[in-house]
Amino acid sequence: MTGLRTGEVASAAGVNRETLRYYERVGLLARPERSLGGHRLYPKETVTVLRVIKAAQRLGFTLEEIGALLARGPGLGERAAVKLAEVEAKIADLEIIRDTLRAAITAGCDDLVVCSHTPSCPVPFEGVSCR
Numbered sequence: 001m002t003g004l005r006t007g008e009v010a011s012a013a014g015v016n017r018e019t020l021r022y023y024e025r026v027g028l029l030a031r032p033e034r035s036l037g038g039h040r041l042y043p044k045e046t047v048t049v050l051r052v053i054k055a056a057q058r059l060g061f062t063l064e065e066i067g068a069l070l071a072r073g074p075g076l077g078e079r080a081a082v083k084l085a086e087v088e089a090k091i092a093d094l095e096i097i098r099d100t101l102r103a104a105i106t107a108g109c110d111d112l113v114v115c116s117h118t119p120s121c122p123v124p125f126e127g128v129s130c131r
Helices: 006-013 017-025 045-058 063-070 076-106 112-116
Strands: none
Touching: 006 017, 006 045, 017 045, 045 063, 063 076
């Protein structure tokens, strides 16, 4: 039996051992073979799979979405297009937040309660429900 032990895989992929075990439990990684001494023995490709998982996370994919990609579900292009639309929507929201905060700073809104009573207050209080 040959393969990489848990520490070797974790070190090579830049993750910790618990991350490796977690990915096993949730099905992102196949359960490895065991040595006669009970140590996990991972194939060398596991390091590449872990790097792919971490790169996909940095691109905003959830572990569930990554699982579907690894299972050879709908192609990356289709899923990347959906993720791109989500990211662009978030960016648009963040730009609105940025512009509102800049306007609040420019208007000198030091106190939101006081500012909310002035017609020039840029903070959008309309449509905010109090539950």
